[in-house]
Amino acid sequence: MEHLQHFGMLYDPFGNDPDLRFYFDSACHRDATMRVERGLRQNKGLTVLTGLAGTGKTLLTRRLFEALEEEIFDATLLVLLPGAADAQTVLQRFARQLEVEEPEAERAPLLASIYERLAMVHEEGRHSVLIIDDAQTLSAEAVTEVAALLGMEYEEKRMLSLLLVGTPELDTTLTTHAGLHQRIDVRVQLRALSLQDTAAYLTHRIGVAGGQPDLLSEATVEMLYKFGRGRPRLTNTLADNALFESYLAGEAGVRPEQVERAASDLGVGIDPGSTYSSPEVVQGPVERPLLLDSEAVAPQSVELAEAGPPEDSAGEEVLLLGDDLFGEHALEEDLSFGGFVENGEDPFSGIAGGAEASAEAPRLEQPLTSAEPIDWVEPLAAEVLGVSEEADDLFVELVEV
Numbered sequence: 001m002e003h004l005q006h007f008g009m010l011y012d013p014f015g016n017d018p019d020l021r022f023y024f025d026s027a028c029h030r031d032a033t034m035r036v037e038r039g040l041r042q043n044k045g046l047t048v049l050t051g052l053a054g055t056g057k058t059l060l061t062r063r064l065f066e067a068l069e070e071e072i073f074d075a076t077l078l079v080l081l082p083g084a085a086d087a088q089t090v091l092q093r094f095a096r097q098l099e100v101e102e103p104e105a106e107r108a109p110l111l112a113s114i115y116e117r118l119a120m121v122h123e124e125g126r127h128s129v130l131i132i133d134d135a136q137t138l139s140a141e142a143v144t145e146v147a148a149l150l151g152m153e154y155e156e157k158r159m160l161s162l163l164l165v166g167t168p169e170l171d172t173t174l175t176t177h178a179g180l181h182q183r184i185d186v187r188v189q190l191r192a193l194s195l196q197d198t199a200a201y202l203t204h205r206i207g208v209a210g211g212q213p214d215l216l217s218e219a220t221v222e223m224l225y226k227f228g229r230g231r232p233r234l235t236n237t238l239a240d241n242a243l244f245e246s247y248l249a250g251e252a253g254v255r256p257e258q259v260e261r262a263a264s265d266l267g268v269g270i271d272p273g274s275t276y277s278s279p280e281v282v283q284g285p286v287e288r289p290l291l292l293d294s295e296a297v298a299p300q301s302v303e304l305a306e307a308g309p310p311e312d313s314a315g316e317e318v319l320l321l322g323d324d325l326f327g328e329h330a331l332e333e334d335l336s337f338g339g340f341v342e343n344g345e346d347p348f349s350g351i352a353g354g355a356e357a358s359a360e361a362p363r364l365e366q367p368l369t370s371a372e373p374i375d376w377v378e379p380l381a382a383e384v385l386g387v388s389e390e391a392d393d394l395f396v397e398l399v400e401v
Contacts, residue, residue, distance in 0.1 A: 003247035004209075013209035014240035016233050018059050020066065024204045024232075026197040029060055032190045036064060039186035040073075040161050043127055045150045046183050048174065049165045051190030054233030060190065061133050061165050068129060074098075074121045075129040085137040087145030094130060115152050118159040128160045136166035140177045147183060192230030195222065201232065202239065215243075216254050223256040226270060227263045238262050 004012060013022075025033075032049065039047035051057050061077070068075045076097040078090065091110055095103035098117035104110040121128050130149070132138075138146070143164070152159050164170060174180045193201060199221045203213050216224070216239075224242075228235030239254070241262035246254045263269070 003244055006247050007211050007215060007243070007252075009206070009209040009211040011209040012240070013205040013211060014236040014243065016236050018062050020059070020063060022205050022208055023059055023063055024201045026193055026201060028191045028193065028197070029056060032188050033060060033064065035186060035188045036163065037067070040064075040068065040129055040163065043158060043161055044185035045158060045161065046147060047161065047163045047186040047188070048170065048184055049163065049188045049190060050168055050171050052192065052231065053167055054231040055190050055192055056232045057165050057190055058133055059232075061131060061163075064163075065131055072126060073129050074124075074126050075131065077131045077133065079133045080135065080137045082137050085139075085142060087138075087142040090132070090138075090142065090146055098128075111149075114149065118152055119154050122154045122157070122159045129163065130160060131163045131165065133165045135164040136169040136173070138164075138170075138173070140173050140180065143173060143180055144177070147180060150183065193225075193232065193235075194230065195225045198225045198228070198230055198235060202235070205236075214253065217256075219256045220254050220259060223259040227259065227268055229270075234268065237266065238268065241265060 001012070004010075015022075032051075036047055036049050049057060049061070058079075065075055065077045076094060078093055078097075080090070088105075088107070088110075091107075091114065092103040095110060095114050095117070098114060098121075100113045100117060104113060118128050130146075132146070135143070147162065149160050150158065150162055174184065199218075202216055202221060202224065206213060206215055220242075224235055224238055228238050238259055242254045242258040245258040245261055246252075249258075
């Protein structure tokens, strides 16, 4: 990929495929591995490994599976899929892995064929191990059916160890079923990475891919930990998207703001189930505000507003051109222009035509906004000018008299 070459990397450092080359043995993964492996190597019956989604259970399980020596163990790994996790399907898949050519459809003969193959492995001096990943998809009844295999013994020795791997829903299934809960021999919980382990984890993956360790600054790692919550899968996804943002910007490293952009695009919030919107992301067209904010007002207007209206030599207030004729002072006498309109009265009734002018004059039915046509301004202005002209004619007649 071109963007990977931009950073000098040969492989994708933040892929979520179960590639053992990128496995990082963090403190919590190391602890879980030792506990699970102890259960398998001591031929314990039922071992359970649980953890939140994306904490690295699948990769850890693959590593455990690969670490079991063939001369000591006959290990089988099954990954369950929703809709194909009933007991019959699981048992038939296990039988095929044990080299049963045509597993029986009936339960009794199917279990008999499994027992026969387990006995053969035992006679070879090896121990059989069945690992089931995504076991939370099993119902309590299906888990009971599979766990019944633990009762198969040969020469008073258990022939099979079972490892169930899944999310906390698996824990719920096991704890609500008393018979299953009592059969658990080893129980392990895989925790999320710490900030320190997250930094080492990211550095490890970048190094395996051929990149430079300074690709992610300390602040960027902290941002990845903040949104990734210490879960490798989510951390990988965020880092992958942030890396591409850095490539688009033509930069040599990933900035914290690019992690925020990735979190916003992915709909990932700091808390589980929440979302986040980055300040750098425009969430739609920006509409022009209807009113000017305080910073947009001319300085002269601010000074006049603070000083108040000017006074003439007699101490009376002078009405400035452009002042609201029906504003603050009119409200004191309840004669505002808005009051006329709300009461259905025409402020110009009795002038320039009386009732006829009042009926024809347009009225302001609702507040003015910048998106509405101002179709009433021109006729209203003409009406006011007409009143003014009549008043001038009357004044001239009085002077001539």
